[in-house]
Amino acid sequence: xxxxxxxxxxxTLAGYAEASRLRxxxxxxxxxxxxxxxxxxxxxxxxxxxxxxxxxxxRLPSLRLAVGLERSEHxxxxxxxxxxRHGDRVALHRADLTSPPPLELGADVVTMTSxxxxxxxxxxxxxxxxxxRLNPDGRFLLTTYHPAADEHGLGGEDDIVRDAxxxxxxxxxxxxxxxxxxxxxxxxTRTRSTDGLDxxxxxxxxxxxxxxxEAVVTVGSxxxxxxxxxxxxxxxxxxLVEPALGAAFFRAVGEAAWRRQQELGRVSSMPVRLWTLAxxx
Ligand SMILES: C[S@@+](CC[C@H](N)C(=O)[O-])C[C@H]1O[C@@H](n2cnc3c(N)ncnc32)[C@H](O)[C@@H]1O
Numbered sequence: 191x192x193x194x195x196x197x198x199x200x201x202t203l204a205g206y207a208e209a210s211r212l213r214x215x216x217x218x219x220x221x222x223x224x225x226x227x228x229x230x231x232x233x234x235x236x237x238x239x240x241x242x243x244x245x246x247x248x249r250l251p252s253l254r255l256a257v258g259l260e261r262s263e264h265x266x267x268x269x270x271x272x273x274x275r276h277g278d279r280v281a282l283h284r285a286d287l288t289s290p291p292p293l294e295l296g297a298d299v300v301t302m303t304s305x306x307x308x309x310x311x312x313x314x315x316x317x318x319x320x321x322x323r324l325n326p327d328g329r330f331l332l333t334t335y336h337p338a339a340d341e342h343g344l345g346g347e348d349d350i351v352r353d354a355x356x357x358x359x360x361x362x363x364x365x366x367x368x369x370x371x372x373x374x375x376x377x378x379t380r381t382r383s384t385d386g387l388d389x390x391x392x393x394x395x396x397x398x399x400x401x402x403x404e405a406v407v408t409v410g411s412x413x414x415x416x417x418x419x420x421x422x423x424x425x426x427x428x429x430l431v432e433p434a435l436g437a438a439f440f441r442a443v444g445e446a447a448w449r450r451q452q453e454l455g456r457v458s459s460m461p462v463r464l465w466t467l468a469x470x471x
Pocket of ligand 1: 210214215235236237238239241259260261262265285286287288302303304305308309422
């Protein structure tokens, strides 16, 4: 059986510029609005296709170096294209943040948006890495999403996936067991509570400020959400089904989201927190 277009999209995390308009891009100016002074070095962790770096370079003429660290080679390549016009003000590195690279630099600003849950359960490593590289007046601007979790640790996107699996014939009660069997850690489990994060981050960093907003996702069609899911979560969840059901899985995710949109007037809604963290001093 041939691989469908949406499965190819998921395997390369393609289409993020379009998909991220539904949620992630809405954090970009919120985060950059917290930057004060005239920073010279900014590092974006999990820099994706370079959207935050591009805005930072445009908004902050004081920046002489904007560094992106990102795991996906496809995303690094797209970011390189997007940022080419900024020449040697940009450095992009392919890196796995669960084992952050020994880069030598002093940063005035470090940003990390919509990434920390992917580093579970070793988020302390990136907190250490940042604390070791922030200049004394530097700030770490971090966003974390907080979906409500059920007694199995599922919530947020996991719920939409559960609806999709049920539509494909999986018993609803069997879904948490299927996650465990396929070693897929639910996103609502990967996302620690705000108290848990406070404790984890507080070992090396001081919380200087906290802001919160509600992130509401709405869509105009099932297909739009299908592509948002593929661009955002890639093949993370599609490993819950047999390869032959891959295309049907993505379609079912889109349809599950569209049902929510029609019933509730939105697909999802969850708090997102913006932390401003400083060195302990
Ligand atoms: C939801 S996207 C967020 C991208 C961007 N920061 C934004 O706010 O739009 C998560 C990004 O983190 C990257 N990522 C996930 N796990 C990673 C890891 N272990 N190391 C480096 N990057 C990672 C993904 O490839 C993806 O680009």
